[in-house]
Amino acid sequence: MNRIRTIAPLVILFVLAVAAAGYAQQASKIAVINSQMAFETSVEGKKALSQMQDRENKIKSDIQKLDDAIRLLENKLTTGRLTMTNEALMGIQADIDNQTTRRKRYEEDATRDGNQFANNIIQKIRTEMVAIIEALAKERGYDLVLDMITGGVVTSSPTVDITKDVVARYDQSKAAVPPVKK
Numbered sequence: 476m477n478r479i480r481t482i483a484p485l486v487i488l489f490v491l492a493v494a495a496a497g498y499a500q501q502a503s504k505i506a507v508i509n510s511q512m513a514f515e516t517s518v519e520g521k522k523a524l525s526q527m528q529d530r531e532n533k534i535k536s537d538i539q540k541l542d543d544a545i546r547l548l549e550n551k552l553t554t555g556r557l558t559m560t561n562e563a564l565m566g567i568q569a570d571i572d573n574q575t576t577r578r579k580r581y582e583e584d585a586t587r588d589g590n591q592f593a594n595n596i597i598q599k600i601r602t603e604m605v606a607i608i609e610a611l612a613k614e615r616g617y618d619l620v621l622d623m624i625t626g627g628v629v630t631s632s633p634t635v636d637i638t639k640d641v642v643a644r645y646d647q648s649k650a651a652v653p654p655v656k657k
Contacts, residue, residue, distance in 0.1 A: 503618040506635045511624045513604060513638050514597070518646045523596045530592065534585040541578040545571060607644045611637060 514520040552567045559567075612620050620637070 504616050505619045506617045506637045507621045507623050509623045509638045513642050517642045519600050527593050530589055545574045607641050
């Protein structure tokens with residue numbers, strides 16, 4: 476009886492050690508994703524990039540108009556130096572200063588708003604894609620999914636790259652949801 480009490484814990488310990496060794500030797504399934512490519516090739520990502528480009532083009536156009544107005548005032552000031560009164564010249568210089576300040580404020584505000592817009596839309600798409608990645612990883616039994624852009628992956632096998640699958644599922648999930656009317 477004493478011998479059974481001594482051997483039983485040893486047998487249990489041996490079984491646990493063998494099971495742990497077997498578990499440790501199991502290969503983990505790893506997948507990689509190129510988050511930048513996923514963003515740029517997905518339908519929503521392309522739409523977001525287009526919106527960001529449209530905003531940037533509008534800002535550049537508006538700044539160009541402000542620059543043109545400032546140049547016109549500067550030309551008026553230069554050509555009128557000999558014929559205008561001092562008060563008129565000072566008025567034009569004040570207009571130049573006001574336009575320059577207006578341009579600077581517009582550029583700062585537009586840059587801040589554009590960055591906030593980009594961050595919000597990127598974060599929204601990222602959150603939605605992470606949910607897709609998590610579901611795909613669970614479905615395929617991946618233990619780890621690494622991002623090739625932010626994760627520092629040096630090399631990977633193309634067989635573990637799930638970027639195209641994530642984009643396809645993400646686009647499919649967006650196609651199933653009716654667009655929100657503004």
